Amino acid sequence: MNRMTTRTAAPTRREQILRHAARLFAERGFHGVGVDEIGAAVGISGPGLYRHFAGKDAMLAELLVGISERLLEGGRLRARAAEDGGPAAVLASLVEGHIDFALDDRPLITLHDRELDRLRDKDRRMVRQLQRQYVELWVDVVRRLHTAVPEAEARASVHAVFGLLNSTPHFGSHRGGLPDRSGTAELLRTLAHGAFASLGAWPSGAGQVPGGGPDTIDVQVDVESLHGTDGSGPAAG
Amino acid sequence: MNRMTTRTAAPTRREQILRHAARLFAERGFHGVGVDEIGAAVGISGPGLYRHFAGKDAMLAELLVGISERLLEGGRLRARAAEDGGPAAVLASLVEGHIDFALDDRPLITLHDRELDRLRDKDRRMVRQLQRQYVELWVDVVRRLHTAVPEAEARASVHAVFGLLNSTPHFGSHRGGLPDRSGTAELLRTLAHGAFASLGAWPSGAGQVPGGGPDTIDVQVDVESLHGTDGSGPAAG
DNA sequence: CCTCCAGGTTAACGACCGCTAACAACTCTG
DNA sequence: CAGAGTTGTTAGCGGTCGTTAACCTGGAGG
Numbered sequence: 432m433n434r435m436t437t438r439t440a441a442p443t444r445r446e447q448i449l450r451h452a453a454r455l456f457a458e459r460g461f462h463g464v465g466v467d468e469i470g471a472a473v474g475i476s477g478p479g480l481y482r483h484f485a486g487k488d489a490m491l492a493e494l495l496v497g498i499s500e501r502l503l504e505g506g507r508l509r510a511r512a513a514e515d516g517g518p519a520a521v522l523a524s525l526v527e528g529h530i531d532f533a534l535d536d537r538p539l540i541t542l543h544d545r546e547l548d549r550l551r552d553k554d555r556r557m558v559r560q561l562q563r564q565y566v567e568l569w570v571d572v573v574r575r576l577h578t579a580v581p582e583a584e585a586r587a588s589v590h591a592v593f594g595l596l597n598s599t600p601h602f603g604s605h606r607g608g609l610p611d612r613s614g615t616a617e618l619l620r621t622l623a624h625g626a627f628a629s630l631g632a633w634p635s636g637a638g639q640v641p642g643g644g645p646d647t648i649d650v651q652v653d654v655e656s657l658h659g660t661d662g663s664g665p666a667a668g
Numbered sequence: 669m670n671r672m673t674t675r676t677a678a679p680t681r682r683e684q685i686l687r688h689a690a691r692l693f694a695e696r697g698f699h700g701v702g703v704d705e706i707g708a709a710v711g712i713s714g715p716g717l718y719r720h721f722a723g724k725d726a727m728l729a730e731l732l733v734g735i736s737e738r739l740l741e742g743g744r745l746r747a748r749a750a751e752d753g754g755p756a757a758v759l760a761s762l763v764e765g766h767i768d769f770a771l772d773d774r775p776l777i778t779l780h781d782r783e784l785d786r787l788r789d790k791d792r793r794m795v796r797q798l799q800r801q802y803v804e805l806w807v808d809v810v811r812r813l814h815t816a817v818p819e820a821e822a823r824a825s826v827h828a829v830f831g832l833l834n835s836t837p838h839f840g841s842h843r844g845g846l847p848d849r850s851g852t853a854e855l856l857r858t859l860a861h862g863a864f865a866s867l868g869a870w871p872s873g874a875g876q877v878p879g880g881g882p883d884t885i886d887v888q889v890d891v892e893s894l895h896g897t898d899g900s901g902p903a904a905g
Numbered sequence: 906c907c908t909c910c911a912g913g914t915t916a917a918c919g920a921c922c923g924c925t926a927a928c929a930a931c932t933c934t935g
Numbered sequence: 936c937a938g939a940g941t942t943g944t945t946a947g948c949g950g951t952c953g954t955t956a957a958c959c960t961g962g963a964g965g
Contacts, residue, residue, distance in 0.1 A: 444942090459785065462699030465922060475943065478924070482942055487923070544838065545782065548696060584855055590838045591859050598831030601781065602824050617871075618821055622828050625866020626859040633858060681912085702952060712913065715954070719912050724953070 445483050447473045449497075452490045457538035457600070461491055461546045491546060492554040498539045499561035502532060506568045518575040525569055526596075526623050530616050533599045540597050566590070577630045588630060592623050682720050684710050686734075689727045694775035694837070698728055698783045728783060729791040735776045736798035739769060743805045755812040762806055763833075763860050767853050770836045777834050803827070814867045825867060829860050 451472035455464040466487055467477045484490050505528050513524035533540050547558060569589040574580060580588070596619055679687075688709035692701040703724055704714045721727050742765050750761035770777050784795060806826040811817060817825070833856055 460697050460699055460783075462697055463786070466924085467922085476945090478926095478945085479943055481924070546697075549700070584851075587839050587852065587855055588859060591832045591835045591856065594835030594838070595828045595832040595863065598828045601827045601831070614821075615824065618824055619828065621866045621870060621872060622825060622863040626832065626863040628866070629858045629862020633855075635854075635858065703954085704952085713915090715915090715956095716913055718954075 444473070448480060448483055449490065449494055453494050453536075453538040453542060456491065456494070456546060457541040461487075461549045488549070488551060491542075492550055494539065494542060495547065495550060495558045496554060496561070498536070498543050499558045499565070502529075502543075503561050503565045503568075505532070506565050510568055510572070518572050521572045522569075522576060522627065523624070525572065526592075526620060529593070529596050530619050530623075533596050533619070534612055534616060537600050541600050544593075544597070573627065573630070576627070577633065580630050580633050584633065585630075588627070592626050595619070595622055595626060681710070685717060685720060686727065686731055690731050690773075690775040690779060693728065693731070693783060694778040698724075698786045725786070725788065728779075729787055731776065731779060732784065732787060732795045733791060733798070735773070735780050736795045736802070739766075739780075740798050740802045740805075742769070743802050747805055747809070755809050758809045759806075759813060759864065760861070762809065763829075763857060766830070766833050767856050767860075770833050770856070771849055771853060774837050778837050781830075781834070810864065810867070813864070814870065817867050817870050821870065822867075825864070829863050832856070832859055832863060 448469065452464075452469050455469060455472065458464075466480055469487075469490070470476045470478075470480050480490075484493070506525055509524040509528045510521050513520040543562075547555060550558065566586065566589055569592075570582065570585045573585045573589060574582065577585070599615065599619070602615065685706065689701075689706050692706060692709065695701075703717055706724075706727075707713045707715075707717050717727075721730075743762055746761040746765045747758050750757040780799075784792060787795065803823065803826055806829075807819065807822045810822045810826060811819065814822070836852065836856070839852065
């Protein structure tokens with residue numbers, strides 16, 4: 432259960448299987464990978480997996496639920512830890528955590544929004560709920576930073592930035608990819624904050640996109656007014 | 669093999685099949701969709717598809733090659749048309765074109781970076797080459813805009829912004845999603861330009877990111893003609 | 906009327922895949 | 936060493952899937 436405390440004592444095989452299954456699922460898709468292949472990746476063969484998992488679906492379910500839980504838990508921890516710094520610090524912390532995740536667990540982050548529909552109803556609903564809560568963390572802080580941005584736009588922006596941050600799988604496959612991790616992290620951080628910063632000018636009167644010469648968009652953070660505005664959104668269920 | 673001009677007033681069976689196949693592939697993955705299902709979507713059943721395509725692989729290949737070709741061609745046209753306005757106008761035009769594509773052909777844009785590995789070597793190489801050329805269009809203009817950004821970082825940024833723009837499939841599945849097309853387009857445009865604009869401060873001394881204290885992020889954008897970009901309708905799908 | 910052809914149909918085949926059954930080897934106790 | 940539990944193995948079943956084969960149909964053309 433505990434990620435931090437458990438080291439080598441944990442069931443090695445299960446984790447081994449899960450890691451390779453994640454990689455294979457991300458590479459070839461859930462339906463494109465056979466159980467024999469997963470078994471071969473960990474040194475055992477075929478049906479031996481069924482000593483550890485109820486089935487292929489169960490592996491995917493555990494992977495996706497695990498990712499969602501860890502993302503949400505990490506996000507909550509970071510949001511709470513950075514709360515004193517105000518919304519900008521919280522957002523920066525969330526970005527940082529997501530970047531870490533995207534760089535450390537590329538296959539998982541790929542599965543996370545790709546193979547969700549292959550789950551059974553119960554699991555899918557659970558993953559969806561966890562995802563929604565994670566998104567909500569971001570939406571809340573974005574709306575505190577940019578109070579003029581409606582909720583729907585804030586949510587869409589968060590999803591868009593997720594797409595940006597989760598684009599790391601596309602980096603490695605090309606020649607001349609970024610070699611070092613910290614450089615990639617810094618680039619993603621810069622881009623993500625740049626995207627969010629652009630919301631400072633929202634709504635920019637229809638079609639008034641930044642233009643007409645060099646502009647300077649000042650991102651100002653109101654730390655004071657954020658506590659007062661906690662009205663629950665019209666939010667959808 | 670090659671339809672002379674795919675712009676048509678009367679969608680052929682082939683096009684009908686391709687459209688539905690794209691949607692189904694995007695929804696459930698290439699391996700997750702059976703030929704019977706594709707056939708049923710267009711009113712014929714199962715093996716009737718083989719009067720129009722050599723096989724399931726051929727459908728995917730034609731889809732992916734078609735997308736890549738259209739993306740590249742559209743990008744080249746737009747880049748050339750906006751050249752007089754300078755790099756900023758070219759970039760804005762590329763963004764505009766990609767947004768149109770992402771909004772009009774969501775399933776295709778999803779397949780474009782998801783099912784590439786299911787192709788035969790020859791087709792995959794062709795798609796990869798077209799994609800590379802398309803990316804090159806963007807990388808060139810980004811580097812002209814931000815001369816201090818190395819090529820690897822520019823390329824990664826382009827991929828990241830693609831991830832941002834291609835995130836539209838995630839919008840519709842939630843309640844409270846953006847209803848209107850133009851609003852979504854404007855949001856994506858704002859976010860994408862914000863991300864690119866952040867490269868203006870690259871390389872930003874490590875760790876300068878907001879977090880310790882809310883900064884003002886100077887986003888300099890020099891765009892004029894970007895809203896006035898050609899108003900031709902979206903390429904018919 | 907007969908032929909031809911494009912575009913359908915159903916039946917069925919072979920391959921693959923997820924999963925179970927039955928069995929084996931290697932611990933860990935006592 | 937006996938017995939039990941864990942973790943493998945191989946053989947094989949049932950179902951699905953992509954594809955092919957064989958047949959049908961509705962016009963176009965002489």
